[in-house]
Amino acid sequence: MINITPPEFQNFSKYILKISGISLDKGKEYLIETRLNPLMEEKQCKNYNELLQASIKDNSIEKRIVDAISTNETYFFRDSSPFELLQHKVIPDIIDQKSKASNLNVNSPIRIRHWSAANSTGQEIYSIAMTFKELFLDPKKYNIQLLGTDISDAAIAQASYGKYNKFEVARGLPENKLKKYFNPDGDHWRIKDEIRSMAMFRKMNLMEPFSGLGKFDIIFCRNVAIYFTPDFRKELYKKIAGCLDPNGYLIIGSTESLVNDTDLFEPKKYLKSIFYQLKS
């Protein structure tokens, strides 16, 4: 494996910060070395400056670098409490509010828009889709729109395809839901169309403006902001506030906090879960 020199690390981490917002502090040299070594060999680069120059010229190499550096760790029903929160509080509350608001227009379906802002390989959004499904909402009465975005092309491709190996389905997914919502596909499992069709996926870098997204009733932005610099986190939460419905719900990772990054949201507690709503 080729070692990265201190000046190369400085240049490379600056570049990664610029293209993805991911902040690699000193001490993370091993991360670049281990994750980019296969690409270095494939592209026959003798040092990290060569790979950096190649990436600046060739967008496909840049994409491969982002795929390799971003940590895609995720699993079905991760941390469980956000999904209990959805089932017992968030979805019933939204339905309640929207039913009252649409009293005059009983024939039009109630629309609920959810966004998973760093959805990785799809386990998060399919867990949300299964949570909606388990509530047996009458499809004629509800229009559920789930959007999953991520910076990684490889992650979005897997999410879109909805195919998981036996280790992935063994993490967090109860046996009864595996049988109910997945079809065996060789030695893998593929999400059934009834769940797949509830979600849309799209590549999106959270550093870019959030134009054209519209307003969401629910936003999950979990376990991604921890990789960003404080400045970028502040910017991110400001943009999220701009696309959350005034009565909407923001859910962040269980080890994350908004305390130092934004005062636009009010933390609220329901059983074991914390969620955030816009300050009025």
Ligand SMILES: C[S@@+](CC[C@H](N)C(=O)[O-])C[C@H]1O[C@@H](n2cnc3c(N)ncnc32)[C@H](O)[C@@H]1O
């Ligand atoms: C650790 S995963 C979290 C997945 C899921 N939200 C969860 O909690 O299980 C973090 C994801 O953030 C994505 N990511 C990193 N930087 C990003 C950026 N600038 N814009 C969008 N997604 C990004 C990574 O590709 C990765 O899939």
